[in-house]
Amino acid sequence: MGKREQRRGRRAGEIRNRRLVRALPGLIIAVGLVLDLITPPAFTPVPLFAAAPLIAAPFFSQIGTIRVGAAALLSLAGLRFYGETLFNAVPSIELLTVLTVSVLAVYINGVVRRSNEQLASARVIAETAMRAVLPKPPDRIGGLQVAARYEAAQADEFVGGDLFSVTDTPYGVRLVVGDVRGKGLDAVEAVAVIVGAFREAAEQERSLEGVAQRLERALARESGRRGGLDEAEGFITAALAEIPPGATLVRIVNRGHPEPLLMYSDGALDVLQPELPALPLGMDLGVWPDRADEWALPAGSTLLLYTDGLSEARNADGVFYDPAERLRGRIFPGPEELLSALTDDVRLHTGGVTTDDMALLAIVRPAEGQPERRTTVKIVGLGGGAG
Known part of the structure; x- marks a missing residue:
C-alpha cells in the first residue's frame, strides 16, 4: 500500500469516526426518549440526557454543544409535560441537573478549544523551528539533482535528532547526514550546533576531513559551554560527502554512520563501506584521524544517505529493513521518486509503525546523453587533518 492509499484509508477512517461522534449525542437523546416512554415511571433517563452534552463538549463547537444541551433539556421537559409531572419536585430537580451539566459541558468545550489552539500554535512553532534548522534544499x-526527506516516527512530531544539510561551496557540493544519540530539546540543540558548524566549515575548509574536524571542535565547545553534553546526546553519527566541481567521484568521511548507498543507472548498487571504521563525532576517546574514501560517481548514478531510522525499522517479526536489498535492481526517474518509494516501502515493511525518526538525502548526477554503465573502481583517499 502506497503513501497515498494509506492517507486515503486514514482519512476515510477519520471521517467515519467524526460522523459517529457527531451522531452520538443525538442517538443518546433519542434512546432516552424511547426508554422513558416504554419503561415504568420509576425508571428515569436523566443520566442519558446529562451524558449527551458532556459527550458533545470535546468534539463539537461551542454553539453545537449549547444546541445539544438545549435539545437534552427540552426533550426531558417535553417528557415531563407529556406525563403531567413537569412542575413536581423530582422532575424539577431532573431538569436542574441536566441544565447544570449542560452549562458545565459548555465550559469544558471552551477549555478544550483553548487547549487545542495552544497545541496547534506549539506545533506551528516546532515545525517552523525545525524548518529553520533543517531547511529543504533546492532541487x-x-x-x-537533490531531494531530502525528514520522516518523524510520530505523525505530529516535527522536532527530532536527525539532520541533513547540503551546500554548494568553492570545493564542490558538500553534504552531511547525521543522527544525534538522543531525543528532545537537547538533541535539537545538538542538531543546530552541527548544522551551523557544517555550513560554516563547508565554505572554509579545503578538505572534507577538515570539515569533520571542525564539527568535532564545535561539539567540544558546546560541551564545555554546557558543562558536558548529556551522555545520550554527547555523540553524533554522521556521514559527510563531497562531490568536486565537474568531477565524476564522491568523497565520503563516515563517522560511525550507516553506510551510504550508490545506485547506478542500470539498477546495480554498491554499499559504500569505509576503508577504516571511525568513531562518531563527539566521542572523546583521543585523537581520531579522519580519512576520506573516494568512489567513482558515473553519470546517472544516485548517492543515498540515511539515518538508522531506516535501516533499523522492523516488521512484526523483528526483521530489520535492508535498504540495499530492497533497492537493488530498481530504477527511479529522480531523487524525489526514490525517497517517496523508499518511505512507502518502509511503511509497508513496518505496517506503518515506526519507533525512530529518519532523515533521507538523495543526490543524482544527471546522465549526459545515454546513462553510463557503472564503474567498479574504488580509490582510497589520503587522510587529511583539520584545515
Whole structure:
C-alpha cells in the first residue's frame, strides 16, 4: 500500500469516526426518549440526557454543544409535560441537573478549544523551528539533482535528532547526514550546533576531513559551554560527502554512520563501506584521524544517505529493513521518486509503525546523453587533518 492509499484509508477512517461522534449525542437523546416512554415511571433517563452534552463538549463547537444541551433539556421537559409531572419536585430537580451539566459541558468545550489552539500554535512553532534548522534544499545544487526527506516516527512530531544539510561551496557540493544519540530539546540543540558548524566549515575548509574536524571542535565547545553534553546526546553519527566541481567521484568521511548507498543507472548498487571504521563525532576517546574514501560517481548514478531510522525499522517479526536489498535492481526517474518509494516501502515493511525518526538525502548526477554503465573502481583517499 502506497503513501497515498494509506492517507486515503486514514482519512476515510477519520471521517467515519467524526460522523459517529457527531451522531452520538443525538442517538443518546433519542434512546432516552424511547426508554422513558416504554419503561415504568420509576425508571428515569436523566443520566442519558446529562451524558449527551458532556459527550458533545470535546468534539463539537461551542454553539453545537449549547444546541445539544438545549435539545437534552427540552426533550426531558417535553417528557415531563407529556406525563403531567413537569412542575413536581423530582422532575424539577431532573431538569436542574441536566441544565447544570449542560452549562458545565459548555465550559469544558471552551477549555478544550483553548487547549487545542495552544497545541496547534506549539506545533506551528516546532515545525517552523525545525524548518529553520533543517531547511529543504533546492532541487538542483551545483548541477546535481537533490531531494531530502525528514520522516518523524510520530505523525505530529516535527522536532527530532536527525539532520541533513547540503551546500554548494568553492570545493564542490558538500553534504552531511547525521543522527544525534538522543531525543528532545537537547538533541535539537545538538542538531543546530552541527548544522551551523557544517555550513560554516563547508565554505572554509579545503578538505572534507577538515570539515569533520571542525564539527568535532564545535561539539567540544558546546560541551564545555554546557558543562558536558548529556551522555545520550554527547555523540553524533554522521556521514559527510563531497562531490568536486565537474568531477565524476564522491568523497565520503563516515563517522560511525550507516553506510551510504550508490545506485547506478542500470539498477546495480554498491554499499559504500569505509576503508577504516571511525568513531562518531563527539566521542572523546583521543585523537581520531579522519580519512576520506573516494568512489567513482558515473553519470546517472544516485548517492543515498540515511539515518538508522531506516535501516533499523522492523516488521512484526523483528526483521530489520535492508535498504540495499530492497533497492537493488530498481530504477527511479529522480531523487524525489526514490525517497517517496523508499518511505512507502518502509511503511509497508513496518505496517506503518515506526519507533525512530529518519532523515533521507538523495543526490543524482544527471546522465549526459545515454546513462553510463557503472564503474567498479574504488580509490582510497589520503587522510587529511583539520584545515
